[in-house]
Amino acid sequence: MKRRRDDIRLWTDQQIFGGLEILKASCVEFRYPLHSHEVFVIAALRDGAQKHQIARYRGVAYPGTVMIIPPGQVHTGESAERDTGWDYSALYPNPDVLEALSRELFRDSGGSLDFGTKMLIEDPELAARLIESCEIAEHSPDAVEREEAVYGALDVMIKRYGQRTGKGSFRKAPDARIRHALDYIHAHFHERLRLKDIAEHVDLSEFHFMRTFKAQMNVTVHCYLTQVRLDAAKVLLAAGNPTADAAVSTGFYDQSHFTGSFRRYFGVTPSRYATACR
Incomplete structure (x- = not known):
């Protein structure tokens, strides 16, 4: 069989x-x-x-x-x-x-x-x-x-x-500092971010910020940042942008890193996704 x-x-x-x-x-x-x-x-x-x-x-x-x-x-x-x-x-x-x-x-x-x-x-x-x-x-x-x-x-x-x-979302909304951190990530995901950059933006130590983020978002900072980058990359790929350009524009170190992350989260390569879009 x-x-x-x-x-x-x-x-x-x-x-x-x-x-x-x-x-x-x-x-x-x-x-x-x-x-x-x-x-x-x-x-x-x-x-x-x-x-x-x-x-x-x-x-x-x-x-x-x-x-x-x-x-x-x-x-x-x-x-x-x-x-x-x-x-x-x-x-x-x-x-x-x-x-x-x-x-x-x-x-x-x-x-x-x-x-x-x-x-x-x-x-x-x-x-x-x-x-x-x-x-x-x-x-x-x-x-x-x-x-x-x-x-x-x-x-x-x-x-x-x-x-x-009027109940709103099933997920409890994060507090003000984590919301500001999310806004910062969405505004700067295409840059070579460091944990220190995001933590300082919301006036928290790196360790306290990591623990608070994980507790409220149920994922690590790195995981969330990767998802934001991949979602932005999908928009570029669906619009017809080359894979290499999508990788660089969304903050990935290189095309290999981008392809590996894309396949790990979605089960397909960026090129296969781009080809299937219409």
Whole structure:
């Protein structure tokens, strides 16, 4: 019996929501490191079993399961069973997009969109709808068909599990100093930053800053900075910029360092991602 291999396809479709990232993956050996996104992760399991950690919660997802992970929520993912792997599809919509959709659906409600704290939902019908939308987004040459498929799946998800409340984000907001540190990182990620630079900006010692950042963000400073750089690089790659230029422009030491980091976090090389974007 031939052993399965990792097969991960990640791309951005500029004609959906002005730029929607989409994923279709079959993972066996690949393991997602602890990371987060500034967008929603809407994932549906197609086959196998995925072991994961979302914030402090650990669990296993099976076919028919839908994950709704809000922005900023750290998570991991790997195969629940040795040599078996898991197949899934995912959409990564910007919070503003889902907020706009929810305002149209719940016209008489105030507040903001909230999916509650349950991020793992057993809903085979919705899972199938999300998987189908990703298939259409991958294969259809017709932008209207791709947009309608994604809109339709997200519409069903929001109607079933969304509500407009004043509760805000599932993740507790960081304190003022860490928020200032995040702003500094986003403004200077393309530079050769040192931990001392960021800590001094928020008037903390390096050691105190490292501990406080990890406690509030659930990832290290280096991990967060790497993610910011990679997200910025994806924007450049999707726009058609060469891999070498994307690496230099986002603060990586060289193209090899950039490629290794990109593959570790996303399971694909920068060049493969760039080629898949449209």
